[in-house]
Amino acid sequence: MTEAPWALLAEVTHACPLHCPYCSNPLELVRRRTELTTAEWSRVLAEAADLGVVQAHVSGGEPLLHADLAEIVAAAHAAGIYTQLVTSGLGLEAGRLDELVRAGLDAVQLSVQDSRAEGSDRIAGRPSFAAKERAAGVIRRAGLPFGLNVVLHRHNLDHIAEIIELGVRWGADRIELANTQFYGWALRNRTALLPTREQLESAKDTVVTWRERLGGRPELIWVVPDYYEGVAKPCMGGWGARSITVGPDGAALPCPAAYALPDLSPPNVRDHSLAWIWARSAAFNAYRGTAWMPTPCRECPRREIDFGGCRCQAYALTGDAARTDPACALSPDHRLVRDPATTASRGGPEQNLTYRRPARNG
Amino acid sequence: MPAESPGWRPSLARSIVLRHDRVRDADLLLMPERAVLLNVEAGHILRLCDGHRTVAEIVAHLAETFPGAPVAEDVPEFLDRVRGEGWVR
Ligand code: SF4
Ligand code: SF4
Numbered sequence: 054m055t056e057a058p059w060a061l062l063a064e065v066t067h068a069c070p071l072h073c074p075y076c077s078n079p080l081e082l083v084r085r086r087t088e089l090t091t092a093e094w095s096r097v098l099a100e101a102a103d104l105g106v107v108q109a110h111v112s113g114g115e116p117l118l119h120a121d122l123a124e125i126v127a128a129a130h131a132a133g134i135y136t137q138l139v140t141s142g143l144g145l146e147a148g149r150l151d152e153l154v155r156a157g158l159d160a161v162q163l164s165v166q167d168s169r170a171e172g173s174d175r176i177a178g179r180p181s182f183a184a185k186e187r188a189a190g191v192i193r194r195a196g197l198p199f200g201l202n203v204v205l206h207r208h209n210l211d212h213i214a215e216i217i218e219l220g221v222r223w224g225a226d227r228i229e230l231a232n233t234q235f236y237g238w239a240l241r242n243r244t245a246l247l248p249t250r251e252q253l254e255s256a257k258d259t260v261v262t263w264r265e266r267l268g269g270r271p272e273l274i275w276v277v278p279d280y281y282e283g284v285a286k287p288c289m290g291g292w293g294a295r296s297i298t299v300g301p302d303g304a305a306l307p308c309p310a311a312y313a314l315p316d317l318s319p320p321n322v323r324d325h326s327l328a329w330i331w332a333r334s335a336a337f338n339a340y341r342g343t344a345w346m347p348t349p350c351r352e353c354p355r356r357e358i359d360f361g362g363c364r365c366q367a368y369a370l371t372g373d374a375a376r377t378d379p380a381c382a383l384s385p386d387h388r389l390v391r392d393p394a395t396t397a398s399r400g401g402p403e404q405n406l407t408y409r410r411p412a413r414n415g
Numbered sequence: 416m417p418a419e420s421p422g423w424r425p426s427l428a429r430s431i432v433l434r435h436d437r438v439r440d441a442d443l444l445l446m447p448e449r450a451v452l453l454n455v456e457a458g459h460i461l462r463l464c465d466g467h468r469t470v471a472e473i474v475a476h477l478a479e480t481f482p483g484a485p486v487a488e489d490v491p492e493f494l495d496r497v498r499g500e501g502w503v504r
Contacts, residue, residue, distance in 0.1 A: 056436050059450055105438035107450050135432055135445035161449040198430035198447050
């Protein structure tokens with residue numbers, strides 16, 4: 054029997070005021086007019102709780118652009134789900150957060166793009182650092198658990214100490230230092246974003262030093278990069294093992310990057326119950342367990358540890374989602390990550406950033 | 416303050432929610448990026464951490480509910496450990 058899912062990532066809209074060149078939303082952003090209604094979200098959250106989901110990340114795009122966000126949060130809360138808002142901070146005024154807290158919001162994760170306004174605004178594609186700083190104050194005054202998320206790449210890894218200091222100054226309880234994962238928008242910008250090995254080594258050392266100095270407050274989370282380690286990452290704890298992503302239009306996926314898999318035909322919560330989607334749909338079963346695995350994963354002792362790595366990365370780099378993740382040194386396609394990493398470490402060519410296009414209204 | 420200190424009235428940390436999970440039929444601690452599945456004993460102890468009871472009162476309560484269990488040693492030790500995790504203060 055399939056084990057129950059723990060978490061739901063609810064992408065309530067793909068609309069966002071920012072344009073991060075590594076955005077985890079798909080290249081084809083969902084239009085606002087096809088978004089789920091609030092009543093549909095309420096049903097999905099109730100079904101998720103019945104299925105075993107105990108945590109929801111309410112995300113986007115920018116979820117605050119959803120007018121009925123408080124109702125969605127209230128539905129999650131009523132279903133007994135621990136709910137975290139994942140926000141860029143734009144639009145997070147005290148009154149709005151207050152409304153969400155009254156609806157039952159449990160925690161906030163705020164993103165910032167770099168340690169200073171100039172660099173942060175450059176990556177975000179518009180002035181936003183000042184608004185984020187205000188949002189941090191609003192979160193802290195509300196007394197909510199506060200996570201600060203920073204995506205790391207060539208242009209900000211050297212500022213890691215300042216980034217940590219910023220998190221301390223803003224009052225974060227945890228600082229998530231997330232090295233860029235190269236699918237979707239980030240893959241388009243790989244040459245511009247891929248760091249050198251030296252940058253990564255030095256940033257990692259800085260994190261270790263700061264972790265000792267801070268003694269766990271705030272907590273520092275280092276999300277490892279996979280282009281240099283030769284080790285594949287366990288995607289979401291395994292395909293269809295722990296988590297469900299529901300997109301703005303109701304498409305249900307085992308992971309937010311899986312929009313990009315052309316043959317997956319994701320089931321939609323408008324057509325099926327979440328229970329059926331989780332247990333029975335072809336999409337959630339496609340790479341579940343180990344039966345689908347190719348060599349070398351099939352014979353590998355790590356196959357139940359990393360589940361053969363990321364399906365979306367395998368597809369993006371090899372054109373076949375059922376191959377071993379090229380991040381793994383044992384993959385026959387490993388040169389597809391090793392070569393660009395080597396080039397980047399030699400200083401590499403410069404590339405202009407391709408910013409995420411805004412989702413058009415309509 | 417170690418658990419022996421008489422003044423400590425343990426309560427769950429602000430970021431933590433303790434609830435029963437009807438699907439898994441177990442108590443859970445929920446926090447922003449984690450869910451911790453509790454065994455039955457841990458669930459019983461943490462439910463008594465309401466910020467009003469002292470450690471001694473929690474021990475007495477459990478000794479009554481579970482006569483014969485080694486609560487006098489186990490409970491303070493457990494509370495120290497979860498305080499180290501930051502789940503209880
Ligand atoms: S990554 Fe940037 S552009 Fe994408 S949703 Fe988040 S804040 Fe918006
Ligand atoms: S061969 Fe497959 S299972 Fe083995 S370590 Fe590499 S990705 Fe993981």
